[in-house]
Amino acid sequence: xxxxxxxxxxxxxxxxxxxxxxxxxxxxxxxxxxxxxxxxxxxxxxxxxxxxxxxxxxxxxxxxxxxxxxxxxxxxxxxxxxxxxxxxxxxxxxxxxxxxxxxxxxxxxxxxxxxxxxxxxxxxxxxxxxxxxxxxxxxxxxxxxxxxxxxxxxxxxxxxxxxxxxxxxxxxxxxxxxxxxxxxxxxxxxxxxxxxxxxxxxxxxxxxxxxxxxxxxxxxxxxxxxxxxxxxxxxxxxxxxxxxxxxxxxxxxxxxxxxxxxxxxxxxxxxxxxxxxxxxxxxxxxxxxxxxxxxxxxxxxxxxxxxxxxxxxxxx
Amino acid sequence: xxxxxxxxxxxxxxxxxxxxxxxxxxxxxxxxxxxxxxxxxxxxxxxxxxxxxxxxxxxxxxxxxxxxxxxxxxxxxxxxxxxxxxxxxxxxxxxxxxxxxxxxxxxxxxxxxxxxxxxxxxxxxxxxxxxxxxxxxxxxxxxxxxxxxxxxxxxxxxxxxxxxxxxxxxxxxxxxxxxxxxxxxxxxxxxxxxxxxxxxxxxxxxxxxxxxxxxxxxxxxxxxxxxxxxxxxxxxxxxxxxx
Numbered sequence: 001x002x003x004x005x006x007x008x009x010x011x012x013x014x015x016x017x018x019x020x021x022x023x024x025x026x027x028x029x030x031x032x033x034x035x036x037x038x039x040x041x042x043x044x045x046x047x048x049x050x051x052x053x054x055x056x057x058x059x060x061x062x063x064x065x066x067x068x069x070x071x072x073x074x075x076x077x078x079x080x081x082x083x084x085x086x087x088x089x090x091x092x093x094x095x096x097x098x099x100x101x102x103x104x105x106x107x108x109x110x111x112x113x114x115x116x117x118x119x120x121x122x123x124x125x126x127x128x129x130x131x132x133x134x135x136x137x138x139x140x141x142x143x144x145x146x147x148x149x150x151x152x153x154x155x156x157x158x159x160x161x162x163x164x165x166x167x168x169x170x171x172x173x174x175x176x177x178x179x180x181x182x183x184x185x186x187x188x189x190x191x192x193x194x195x196x197x198x199x200x201x202x203x204x205x206x207x208x209x210x211x212x213x214x215x216x217x218x219x220x221x222x223x224x225x226x227x228x229x230x231x232x233x234x235x236x237x238x239x240x241x242x243x244x245x246x247x248x249x250x251x252x253x254x255x256x257x258x259x260x261x262x263x264x265x266x267x268x269x270x271x272x273x274x275x276x277x278x279x280x281x282x283x284x285x286x287x288x289x290x291x292x293x294x295x296x297x298x299x300x301x302x303x304x305x306x307x308x309x310x311x312x313x314x315x316x
Numbered sequence: 317x318x319x320x321x322x323x324x325x326x327x328x329x330x331x332x333x334x335x336x337x338x339x340x341x342x343x344x345x346x347x348x349x350x351x352x353x354x355x356x357x358x359x360x361x362x363x364x365x366x367x368x369x370x371x372x373x374x375x376x377x378x379x380x381x382x383x384x385x386x387x388x389x390x391x392x393x394x395x396x397x398x399x400x401x402x403x404x405x406x407x408x409x410x411x412x413x414x415x416x417x418x419x420x421x422x423x424x425x426x427x428x429x430x431x432x433x434x435x436x437x438x439x440x441x442x443x444x445x446x447x448x449x450x451x452x453x454x455x456x457x458x459x460x461x462x463x464x465x466x467x468x469x470x471x472x473x474x475x476x477x478x479x480x481x482x483x484x485x486x487x488x489x490x491x492x493x494x495x496x497x498x499x500x501x502x503x504x505x506x507x508x509x510x511x512x513x514x515x516x517x518x519x520x521x522x523x524x525x526x527x528x529x530x531x532x533x534x535x536x537x538x539x540x541x542x543x544x545x546x547x548x549x550x551x552x553x554x555x556x557x558x559x
Contacts, residue, residue: 295329299379
């Protein structure tokens with residue numbers, strides 16, 4: 001079912017779902033939404049499956065005309081949202097009439113917003129996922145970012161009468177400085193004690209060289225014991241590698257699957273959503289936690305996602 | 317060399333790294349692949365994905381179903397069994413046709429000159445050997461193959477190219493590899509294959525997998541065109557041989 005006609009593309013808009021798992025050994029990255037919590041919330045607000053595909057909007061929003069009556073929701077990075085020029089709230093179900101214009105203003109905080117459509121976006125499943133991997137030119141809409149004229153299709157399901165909104169206290173806030181908890185390793189032993197201390201005790205700035213593949217950070221250089229190369233091994237999102245210049249690079253969802261720089265630490269899963277909302281000039285501080293603590297936080301995070309549908313408030 | 321026993325290193329909250337050694341050797345890589353196969357065969361609860369690389373195996377797991385310690389104890393059991401088994405299972409050998417030199421291999425002349433060889437000698441040395449697929453990485457379907465004879469081992473370009481053509485066959489130090497798609501890259505490009513290495517519509521999506529063996533076969537421009545046409549019509553069948 002044709003739902004939205006693209007009038008403006010925004011800065012970088014792609015179709016993403018929870019990601020593409022099981023193909024790392026073939027060099028295929030996980031991809032998927034940079035902020036899982038916001039993607040799941042956007043889906044639940046229009047009574048979709050949590051794993052359905054949404055549009056991930058980066059920094060500057062696109063503009064659409066509705067081709068049919070439908071329901072949408074927008075979550076994630078705080079962006080001004082208008083229907084026919086009228087400001088409407090994020091984090092709730094919005095009823096859309098055929099012909100309505102959906103437009104966005106500036107991103108006020110965070111970096112990525114998620115637009116869900118009732119039924120879920122209908123693009124072909126490639127290797128188990130609808131996520132766009134632009135570098136590999138597959139997934140999403142022909143493996144590329146949205147362009148003007150694209151028609152977004154959704155699965156044909158009836159609209160629901162109930163509208164929902166997210167309780168205020170569950171809406172994540174994206175301050176420009178934030179903490180990310182990490183587990184040291186797998187190659188923390190390649191750094192001096194001073195290097196590890198530097199990494200854990202200083203703020204690092206997200207530079208403009210940051211995208212879905214990874215973030216280059218600026219800050220006090222992290223000192224290696226000796227060589228700054230390893231025999232290339234596997235990478236996963238959240239890994240923080242440090243090349244010879246001592247400036248950390250955070251690996252994100254579209255990164256290559258192997259790399260030859262030592263990894264000082266890996267961000268914990270619950271903090272990946274906040275990292276996914278980081279924008280240039282934000283500052284991040286890394287905080288060490290134990291694997292045991294991390295697994296407690298992991299369980300809490302999974303519960304939070306799993307129970308989210310019950311927490312939504314029904315609107316009259 | 318390979319360590320006397322594997323190192324188990326935490327990789328965030330949902331993965332661990334089993335490090336077998338810290339060098340590029342076929343012995344270490346064989347152990348990685350054997351462990352990879354064994355884990356697939358026994359099926360460990362909570363293990364979701366395995367990524368074999370040169371000298372380590374990444375194990376991605378679901379922390380809600382298992383723990384770091386439980387996986388380690390299962391792997392130690394598996395390792396004991398592996399010790400009593402022949403290390404090399406039968407590998408597939410795939411023949412990859414390559415046109416060397418000219419516009420297809422812009423760095424062939426440089427590689428030859430660097431080593432005081434003729435282009436023909438470089439082609440002979442590169443295509444005589446059977447290479448091992450150590451891992452797939454960099455871009456989807458890119459095989460890291462090794463190792464080339466010392467006589468043709470050549471450092472990467474000082475300045476990487478912004479675009480390397482699809483199918484390009486390159487050398488970086490003792491490694492050789494094939495670009496499955498157009499990508500930036502610093503490898504010395506000595507030839508090109510018309511064979512497709514990756515297609516997201518295939519299952520599995522990559523032609524090669526870690527542990528496979530690869531042999532390059534020099535072809536003429538006419539043969540290149542012929543195979544290219546077959547590939548385009550999806551009528552090309554890669555040649556597999558027993559090792």
